[in-house]
Amino acid sequence: MRSVAEGDRTARAVIRDEALRLFAVRGPEGVTVRQIAEAAGVSAALVVHHFGSKDGLRQEVDQYVLDVFEGMLGELAGEDGARLVEPGASSGLLSEVFGRYLPEGSPLPGYLRRLLLGDSEAGRKVFQRLFELSRGALDGLVAGGVAVAGRDAEVRAAFLLANDLAVFLLRDRIAETLGVDPLSGDGMARWGAEMLSVYAGGLRASPPEGPAAGPS
Amino acid sequence: MRSVAEGDRTARAVIRDEALRLFAVRGPEGVTVRQIAEAAGVSAALVVHHFGSKDGLRQEVDQYVLDVFEGMLGELAGEDGARLVEPGASSGLLSEVFGRYLPEGSPLPGYLRRLLLGDSEAGRKVFQRLFELSRGALDGLVAGGVAVAGRDAEVRAAFLLANDLAVFLLRDRIAETLGVDPLSGDGMARWGAEMLSVYAGGLRASPPEGPAAGPS
């Protein structure tokens, strides 16, 4: 038999994808080689055959996620950063990217979450890249007159990025407490409205009245 | 021998404390019973003898952390919530609490981090409690005229809480990228200044000039 299973992906690709899916949910430590093999419909020995070891597989999945993510961010690069704080924007940069490029149940967000919270080299890269993006977006906002650099533009950009990531990292907790998933359409509208309101005028300012309408 | 080791803590307490320390760094899954026993200077069998099982130990550590944390929050309850957005405040509620009640190298923040990010019942409780605190603080700010409730006070409180937790959850990544630990004295001053500036007047507003001085 010649390595074709599950459509036309090679068995190698199927293993990689199943590993990605399982790693995203339970983390590499929480998943066994045998479980990955079963999910991919192959033997445990084949996993080792293709990737050398479990850690080799983990590294390859890391790299794969990095590449896919970079591809998504690359498509975004040319756009106007000022969209971020404009009417109708989503509840953040990441939600925007995910909502646009990933299907509903994609394991990528979960995997990236673990990457950001762990201390892998891949995680550092992702954060560094996001920070550069945030830094650039802030510059765009300043150029557009929508924001000022503040006394410390680096810290201000990091503050905005951290706030953005917070919704993503605490999604489940927020959903439980608020009763609405902040990354769903409904949740993004409510979260985004408050976020934009604060960013536009601080805590003293009221959000606009109309549904999901931006500051004049 | 009568169960006295490491000062006057019982062996049981020593085991609990060492487990807390190790769990905070590597997570319960990443620590073995034998490692906990060695760190506590006892046999692995004694760990099981006192706590029934590894999971029993984990549950007890969870409860212990919950109690200590609740004690810290209780002492804070009577204070004026408006302190949060006032000049000289720290870079957030949690940093404030930790800085005030915990010694430098305390494992508690790390443990709480894992609690908040995992999906344990204890984690849900902690977040719920913090949300109530945030909700109350927002009410205090509104009463003091420093903020408005917004169109959706629940979401606004969650937004403020999530932003606060973000610094805490992403501490390492931020420190690497910015070159300064956002929870150190220096980092808190810089982070807090930008945070307060945005909360006071939005992204269009500049932070004040003086070092760590608040809005007029």
Add this chain to the structure above:
DNA sequence: TAGGATGCTGTACATGCGTTCAGTCGCCGA
């Protein structure tokens, strides 16, 4: 059409895990 390379499997092995168990030591109430 021979033969080597490649995809793939079942089995086996060493290791480390959580847990059990029989037994020792020292304290304390009767």
Add this chain to the structure above:
DNA sequence: TCGGCGACTGAACGCATGTACAGCATCCTA
């Protein structure tokens, strides 16, 4: 003083893990 009791240990058990290995089937090449 003695008998029970709780703290505590070393050794062992069953199990799951990551990995190595020998072998089988299929394909590509010469």
